[in-house]
Amino acid sequence: MAKVRGAVVVDNDVCKGCNLCVVACPTQVLALNRNVNNKGYHYSYMENPENCNGCTNCSAVCPDSCITVYRVKAEA
Amino acid sequence: MSVLTDRINEIIKPENLVYAKSPLLNDDLMHYCPGCSHGVVHRLIAEVIEEMGIQEQTIGVSPVGCAVFAYNYIDIDWQEAAHGRAPAVATGIKRVMPEKYVFSYQGDGDLAAIGTAETFHAVNRGENIVMIFINNAIYGMTGGQMAPTTLVGQITSTTPHGRDVDLNGYPLRITELLAQLPGAAYVTRQSVQTPGAVRKTKKAIRKAFEIQAKKIGTAFVEVVSTCSSGWKLSPVDSNKWMEENMFPQYPLGDLKDTGRADAELYRIKAK
Amino acid sequence: MGELRLMKGNEVIAEAAIRCGCDGYFGYPITPQSEVMETLMTLRPWESTGMVVLQAESEIASIHMVYGAAGAGKRVMTSSSSPGISLMAEGISYIAGAELPCVIVNVQRGGPGLGTIQPSQADYNQATKGGGHGDYSLLVLAPASVQEMHDFVILGFELAFKFRNPVMILADGVIGQLMEKVELIDQRPRWTNEQILEISGEWATLGKPSGRKKNIITSLELDSYMMEKNNLRLQSKYSQMKAEEVRYEAIACEDADYILVAFGSAARICQKTVQIARKKGVKVGLIRPITLFPFPEKIIAEYATKVKGFLSVEFNAGQMVNDIRLAVNGKTRVEYFGRMGGIVPTPDEVETALEQRF
Numbered sequence: 001m002a003k004v005r006g007a008v009v010v011d012n013d014v015c016k017g018c019n020l021c022v023v024a025c026p027t028q029v030l031a032l033n034r035n036v037n038n039k040g041y042h043y044s045y046m047e048n049p050e051n052c053n054g055c056t057n058c059s060a061v062c063p064d065s066c067i068t069v070y071r072v073k074a075e076a
Numbered sequence: 077m078s079v080l081t082d083r084i085n086e087i088i089k090p091e092n093l094v095y096a097k098s099p100l101l102n103d104d105l106m107h108y109c110p111g112c113s114h115g116v117v118h119r120l121i122a123e124v125i126e127e128m129g130i131q132e133q134t135i136g137v138s139p140v141g142c143a144v145f146a147y148n149y150i151d152i153d154w155q156e157a158a159h160g161r162a163p164a165v166a167t168g169i170k171r172v173m174p175e176k177y178v179f180s181y182q183g184d185g186d187l188a189a190i191g192t193a194e195t196f197h198a199v200n201r202g203e204n205i206v207m208i209f210i211n212n213a214i215y216g217m218t219g220g221q222m223a224p225t226t227l228v229g230q231i232t233s234t235t236p237h238g239r240d241v242d243l244n245g246y247p248l249r250i251t252e253l254l255a256q257l258p259g260a261a262y263v264t265r266q267s268v269q270t271p272g273a274v275r276k277t278k279k280a281i282r283k284a285f286e287i288q289a290k291k292i293g294t295a296f297v298e299v300v301s302t303c304s305s306g307w308k309l310s311p312v313d314s315n316k317w318m319e320e321n322m323f324p325q326y327p328l329g330d331l332k333d334t335g336r337a338d339a340e341l342y343r344i345k346a347k
Numbered sequence: 348m349g350e351l352r353l354m355k356g357n358e359v360i361a362e363a364a365i366r367c368g369c370d371g372y373f374g375y376p377i378t379p380q381s382e383v384m385e386t387l388m389t390l391r392p393w394e395s396t397g398m399v400v401l402q403a404e405s406e407i408a409s410i411h412m413v414y415g416a417a418g419a420g421k422r423v424m425t426s427s428s429s430p431g432i433s434l435m436a437e438g439i440s441y442i443a444g445a446e447l448p449c450v451i452v453n454v455q456r457g458g459p460g461l462g463t464i465q466p467s468q469a470d471y472n473q474a475t476k477g478g479g480h481g482d483y484s485l486l487v488l489a490p491a492s493v494q495e496m497h498d499f500v501i502l503g504f505e506l507a508f509k510f511r512n513p514v515m516i517l518a519d520g521v522i523g524q525l526m527e528k529v530e531l532i533d534q535r536p537r538w539t540n541e542q543i544l545e546i547s548g549e550w551a552t553l554g555k556p557s558g559r560k561k562n563i564i565t566s567l568e569l570d571s572y573m574m575e576k577n578n579l580r581l582q583s584k585y586s587q588m589k590a591e592e593v594r595y596e597a598i599a600c601e602d603a604d605y606i607l608v609a610f611g612s613a614a615r616i617c618q619k620t621v622q623i624a625r626k627k628g629v630k631v632g633l634i635r636p637i638t639l640f641p642f643p644e645k646i647i648a649e650y651a652t653k654v655k656g657f658l659s660v661e662f663n664a665g666q667m668v669n670d671i672r673l674a675v676n677g678k679t680r681v682e683y684f685g686r687m688g689g690i691v692p693t694p695d696e697v698e699t700a701l702e703q704r705f
Contacts (some may be wrong), residue, residue: 007087008093016306018111018311024271040218041110049084057271063115063129064106070087137415147563153552156565158441159409164403168415169552171399172371173424176554180509194411197404316648 006054006071009045014066017041021058021067027051030058098122100131104148108225111311113301114143114210117270120278121179121208124285134177135169137162138193141183142216160191163198166205177288179206183217184225194222195250202259202293202315202336206284209251209296212303213322214337220306224248227325232306247325258337261293264330267300267323269315300326336337349530356496356522359450359529360426361386363500366396370421371399373412375431377463379520380454383426396537406431410438410451417447418564420543420551422504426452428520429470430461431479439513440479442588443581444566446550448507450500451485452516454523457662459688463688466520468611468662473518475640475670482578484585485515486592487639489610493527495637501532506592510584516638519662521612521691584590585641594637595646600626603632605705606650608671609660610636612691617660619694624701631701639667644674656680656705660697663687680705 008029015037022030029048044067046052054071067071087140100122126136131152133172138146140159147154152214157165162180169285170178179205187195187209198205215221221234229238239247262284266277300322302314309317346347354362355390360383365371374409384402392398399416403409409425416423427435432453442449453474457467470478472489480512486506488499495517503514526703538546544553555561596614599621600606609617614635624631634650636643647657656679660667672681686692 005083005087007084009088014105016110020111020315023312023315046084049080054087054094055271056169059095060271060274061116061176061268063108063110063112063119065101065115065119067095068093068097069095070089070092071094072087072092132556135552135554136421144567147561147565151555151561153555153562154564155552156563156567157414157446158411159436161407161414161438164408164411165415165418167401167403167408168371168373168412168417168423169419170415171401171412172416172421173419173553194408195405195440197408 003074004053004071006052006069006075007049008046008052008058008070009068011066012037012043013039014036014064015041016064017043018063020061020063024057024061026055026057029051087303091230098126100126100151101149102151106149107145108142110312111302111304112142113212113299116274116297117208117210118146118149118276120281121276123278124282125150125152128282128285130177130285133175134179135153137166137169137178137180139180139182139186141186143181143183143210144217150195151324160186161194162186163191163194163203163207167198167201167203170203170205173329174204177206177285179208181208182210183216184209184211184213184223186249188224192250196254196257199254199294199296200257200259202261204291206288207294207296208281209298210301211298211326212306213247214302214303214306215307220303224250225320249326251296251331254296255309255331258342259293260296260332261335262287262295263302263332264296265298265326265328267318269302269318275328300328349532351528351530353526354493354529355382355524355526356493356518357382357385357454357524359497360500361390361499362531363557364424365390365392365396365502366420367501367531368396368535369398369424369600370537371401371416371423371506372425373401373403373409373416373423374425375403375406375427377428377431378391379456379466379523380426380428380452383452395548396534398537405433407438410435410442413449414438414442414445414447415577417442417449418552420451420547420553422538423598424450424452426454428454429455429458429467432470432473433611439485440477440481440483441566442513443483443485444481445564446511447513447564448504448511449513450503450507450516452518455466455519456516457687463689464520466612466662466691467687468519468613468688469664469666469687470517471639471661471663471666474515475642480576482657483581484640485513486510486588487515487517489517489637489639490522491611491614491635493522493525496522497529497531510588512584517611519611520660523626524677527547561705589641591692592638593641593643593645595643596635596637597646598633600634600650604630605658605701606634606654607630607658607660607701608634608636608667610639610667613660613662616694617697620697620701641671642674644670647671647674647678651675651678654679658701658704659683661685662691
């Protein structure tokens with residue numbers, strides 16, 4: 001059965017660490033990084049990348065349009 | 077770890093791209109606070125304009141308020157209006173260039189307080205424009221003062237003990253009032269706190285622009301929004317507060333979708 | 348020769364607007380200028396030239412409609428009378444700040460407040476010193492005849508686009524309501540989209556084609572250094588107006604011992620006063636500023652060394668007299684005579700005032 005796998009790329013410098021994508025992610029992929037970007041924000045990153053199915057929920061709620069989403073169909 | 081990195085890199089390829097920010101949104105860092113709804117609505121407008129292929133025909137009108145700098149982010153032609161006057165400015169643009177798409181973008185102070193007259197009369201004339209209304213129940217830019225849409229009991233910097241109806245009157249449901257006007261073609265209230273809500277709002281904005289092309293009256297989209305800085309809550313808690321407190325006062329959904337009224341209903345019988 | 352007609356000043360504003368190819372008029376009724384919009388609505392230019400005419404919900408809305416339409420590179424205008432112009436002050440400041448061309452007609456009535464509907468020139472300071480907030484100037488034209496009401500609409504649009512600045516036609520209730528013979532220009536076409544692109548494409552919001560920077564109409568600049576630069580640019584524009592656009596009429600000034608200075612309908616009265624005084628053997632001349640901003644200060648300064656005094660005649664409490672004093676700079680006496688509240692003085696009254704003061 002074909003399984004969907006995804007990945008997101010967060011623009012670290014643009015992210016303001018608002019946490020909305022983390023909450024919106026249905027598979028708990030995202031978290032806020034312990035590190036901060038050059039504005040001092042804990043930017044979002046894929047903490048559990050293996051869970052990502054590329055659903056685009058995170059990019060949908062992102063106020064700063066800093067998330068790009070990729071998705072592939074892969075054999076299980 | 078490197079195996080995982082390899083797997084991720086395999087996915088991150090142009091052919092697998094499912095979402096990237098619209099090229100109409102430029103790389104200028106938005107000045108909005110973390111979690112601000114403005115950013116989402118800006119993106120949706122950019123996406124709609126891009127998807128409809130109307131970049132060269134669209135003129136935006138930005139307000140006074142946090143969104144004054146909307147013109148910095150969406151790469152179309154813009155006019156920046158005086159406080160509350162965006163519907164008049166949009167009227168001026170649209171009347172002399174009826175073939176263009178014109179939209180105004182205003183907050184609650186701009187649209188529902190100082191610009192109430194301009195708002196009502198633009199809609200009542202059935203101006204063929206799109207009006208986007210960001211309602212976060214507070215004045216964000218000036219530091220969190222009471223807005224006409226501030227809820228009873230809500231604490232702001234000018235209602236430090238909570239909005240009191242004896243002193244300040246009631247939250248203004250201006251969208252309900254506008255829906256009564258015969259010039260309104262489409263009036264809806266949406267939100268952007270969840271992926272589903274965002275997709276609905278995008279559909280509403282798209283519909284509003286399509287209505288403009290049909291020239292059947294004003295298309296008005298309210299987006300119930302958050303202001304985490306003004307509300308002094310985290311963005312995530314702001315969304316919760318909005319769902320619990322704002323939605324009962326400002327229920328989501330379409331308020332009107334009939335096109336502007338038939339003039340015959342209003343015509344005098346004899347001269 | 349163009350078509351000759353007997354018309355009211357206010358009607359001519361409308362007729363001239365249509366004929367010169369104006370794209371839009373946005374206004375709100377107020378006495379004594381309501382005939383402007385009434386005439387436009389009767390003539391229905393949207394069916395002939397395509398000119399838009401819209402009755403707004405307020406003067407505030409109408410001036411901001413002008414802002415929007417002017418920002419689209421169109422030739423647009425509004426008209427009002429004193430209390431309405433006060434309401435427009437916000438929009439006029441924004442238009443000046445955003446450097447948009449437009450024509451604003453003020454058919455003045457007496458103030459302050461609701462005042463009277465009778466003629467007045469009490470908005471001189473408001474018109475020539477900006478009127479709203481911030482450092483800005485309007486180019487102000489003062490018609491003294493129905494013909495000039497016509498001519499200044501055409502000239503107003505030329506100057507507005509030359510400087511990308513609002514132009515005010517500062518008339519008064521007399522000129523607005525007066526009927527006179529006027530020669531009308533032949534109908535000129537409105538600018539085509541191609542012409543607008545060529546004339547204003549660099550800044551107007553016509554829709555952004557790919558490849559050009561977006562055009563933004565705004566008066567906002569939070570960077571103080573940039574905002575000072577913007578102000579300096581405005582000031583240099585006003586200096587250029589002073590250098591290039593001063594207009595006035597000098598009547599019987601060459602041998603004059605006394606010079607009356609008056610604009611608009613006050614100048615018409617003073618013309619008669621000059622005749623009366625000269626019959627009595629008093630050598631009186633008249634300088635009629637046609638542009639109130641830029642003010643004809645050079646010609647006044649020149650005569651300041653030659654005459655025994657200037658008398659500023661105004662339908663107000665003495666506003667232009669201050670600009671005359673600045674121009675004269677102490678070199679001779681400058682006095683004021685005027686009536687207020689909508690009273691129009693007679694030529695004899697002015698002559699008596701001249702005798703009493705000098």
